[in-house]
Amino acid sequence: MRYFVVVGHKATTSPNFSLEDIPGTSGRLDILCRSVTAAFVISHGIRKDVCVYLVLLGGDVPKTIRLCGETLRHLNPDERTTAALLKKALNVPATPEWDMTTSGIFVRTGGLAQVLEDLKSARLIYLREDGTNICGPVSGTFKGDAAFILGDHTGMTPEEEAMITGAGAEVISLGPTSLHADHCIVLINWFLDTCPI
Amino acid sequence: MRYFVVVGHKATTSPNFSLEDIPGTSGRLDILCRSVTAAFVISHGIRKDVCVYLVLLGGDVPKTIRLCGETLRHLNPDERTTAALLKKALNVPATPEWDMTTSGIFVRTGGLAQVLEDLKSARLIYLREDGTNICGPVSGTFKGDAAFILGDHTGMTPEEEAMITGAGAEVISLGPTSLHADHCIVLINWFLDTCPI
Numbered sequence: 528m529r530y531f532v533v534v535g536h537k538a539t540t541s542p543n544f545s546l547e548d549i550p551g552t553s554g555r556l557d558i559l560c561r562s563v564t565a566a567f568v569i570s571h572g573i574r575k576d577v578c579v580y581l582v583l584l585g586g587d588v589p590k591t592i593r594l595c596g597e598t599l600r601h602l603n604p605d606e607r608t609t610a611a612l613l614k615k616a617l618n619v620p621a622t623p624e625w626d627m628t629t630s631g632i633f634v635r636t637g638g639l640a641q642v643l644e645d646l647k648s649a650r651l652i653y654l655r656e657d658g659t660n661i662c663g664p665v666s667g668t669f670k671g672d673a674a675f676i677l678g679d680h681t682g683m684t685p686e687e688e689a690m691i692t693g694a695g696a697e698v699i700s701l702g703p704t705s706l707h708a709d710h711c712i713v714l715i716n717w718f719l720d721t722c723p724i
Numbered sequence: 725m726r727y728f729v730v731v732g733h734k735a736t737t738s739p740n741f742s743l744e745d746i747p748g749t750s751g752r753l754d755i756l757c758r759s760v761t762a763a764f765v766i767s768h769g770i771r772k773d774v775c776v777y778l779v780l781l782g783g784d785v786p787k788t789i790r791l792c793g794e795t796l797r798h799l800n801p802d803e804r805t806t807a808a809l810l811k812k813a814l815n816v817p818a819t820p821e822w823d824m825t826t827s828g829i830f831v832r833t834g835g836l837a838q839v840l841e842d843l844k845s846a847r848l849i850y851l852r853e854d855g856t857n858i859c860g861p862v863s864g865t866f867k868g869d870a871a872f873i874l875g876d877h878t879g880m881t882p883e884e885e886a887m888i889t890g891a892g893a894e895v896i897s898l899g900p901t902s903l904h905a906d907h908c909i910v911l912i913n914w915f916l917d918t919c920p921i
Binding site: 546547548549550557558561565568569570571603604605606607608662680701702703704705706707710713714716717720721 | 743744745746747754755758762765766767768800801802803804805859877898899900901902903904907910911913914917918
């Protein structure tokens with residue numbers, strides 16, 4: 528399974544944002560919407576072997592939305608449709624246990640620490656510009672479960688970095704150009720698709 | 725310069741589409757909007773060395789919108805903002821000559837044949853699943869002006885294919901998975917960024 532974890536530092540945990548102005552009213556949930564489509568959407572369907580965790584830290588209590596490709600329905604490639612699915616997920620009173628809000632989409636309270644705990648049996652990879660280049664020999668070993676951890680436009684805090692590296696994550700770079708999270712996910716999917724072993 | 729040409733077979737040439745339902749009212753202009761952001765947007769700005777041609781074939785008379793990174797302004801990473809810029813471009817009565825509608829955005833009547841004529845001094849690359857793999861020795865030669873030609877969700881017609889290959893385009897593939905146009909553009913930008921020569 529391919530896991531993508533995207534941390535939205537300002538991303539709202541409330542459904543009260545406007546689909547007419549997603550960037551301006553949701554704490555940049557648009558970044559997370561594009562990350563979701565980058566993770567799942569291919570030309571004739573969606574990837575079944577992908578699972579996405581969106582960590583939303585822009586409310587009083589953190590929430591996490593999980594999307595699982597195997598059962599995910601109603602996902603279209605456009606940003607607004609994805610935002611509407613997330614809005615539905617945020618409309619449910621979240622608890623520390625996962626609640627399914629539409630097919631393949633789940634919500635709970637909790638943030639990055641809980642996600643890292645969920646993924647402790649996967650190989651953890653933290654994407655950062657100064658990491659080991661993905662084109663090196665490391666890419667040959669992306670077999671089994673791998674979880675890729677990405678920040679949003681504000682980057683990770685020192686506390687989050689400590690938590691991620693403390694969980695054993697390797698730090699890997701996609702190259703010299705600093706890219707948006709969704710573009711990084713497109714590249715990682717391509718690496719995993721084309722990786723010969 | 726990196727050129728990206730995206731052909732929207734159903735894409736509207738009229739500004740009368742709804743920003744509240746771009747996929748459903750514009751002949752899938754959403755695909756072209758995402759292609760634009762994939763082509764230009766990086767973490768802290770936009771790529772200056774990119775130029776995008778959107779070929780809109782969903783009206784009585786074809787139109788082409790050209791976006792030039794060097795002077796492009798007001799482009800945000802979200803889909804709706806891009807659609808609003810294209811709406812402005814389509815609001816101008818187009819002629820066979822380029823008209824600037826906002827900084828770095830131009831519109832004219834005409835379709836793929838005219839674009840291929842504009843780009844005749846660039847190396848032409850047509851992206852298709854059964855082409856030569858981009859990871860082969862070919863990628864080492866992407867120097868100078870290169871124009872990448874992509875279809876939308878309906879693929880190219882036989883007439884368009886004949887026009888493209890007749891203009892001397894090489895046929896190149898990004899790998900085994902059939903990807904959306906915007907994701908192809910992300911990958912091509914990455915190849916051009918990381919290509920050692």
